[in-house]
Amino acid sequence: MNTAQKEVKLSRYDDFPVGIGTVYKIKEIEIAVFKLSTGEIYAIENKSPHPKGGRLSDGLVSGGYLYCPLHDWKISLKDGKVQAPDKGEVRTFKVEHLNDQVYIHI
Template structure:
């Protein structure tokens, strides 16, 4: 596998917040929870296309800012009565820096 791609410092993402990463296939939202866990999912809600990076982070979930759909940040699955999912991306944190797997980005670009 190629080297992981550095996205920046963990502290650049506020606690219970998110930042977007532009890729050739669209935006990826990178979230930081209150427990300093980091997750990456596609930034577009499957319901109405809401920007998930602008949603409310609670626990390991995010609520879409448009119509309150809730997604599990670990699995990408919609919660409760809502149906659907968003793509998740492998991510890791080392020495305070966030990295994303490049092979996943290449795979998405090829689809």
């Protein structure tokens, strides 16, 4: 199994709006990137773990959590885990902020 990750430059740090998902398609994976009010940036797969699916990029961000826009599931942006009483997990990606640029490891 090839576990090598590729670093991909996304955009300038200031280009990311606070609390609003920005969507990128990398290696056939749609990724939602969120900047928190603390300045931290997180990236998750743009697909709800709910059986009916849905795009997470349109969700509401509160603290370090994202609320699924269709099912109101609370999802940690840090580790992708759905919070109780719901169950599931979203794929997360490592993000780096270097010299005013944001990179993702995929």
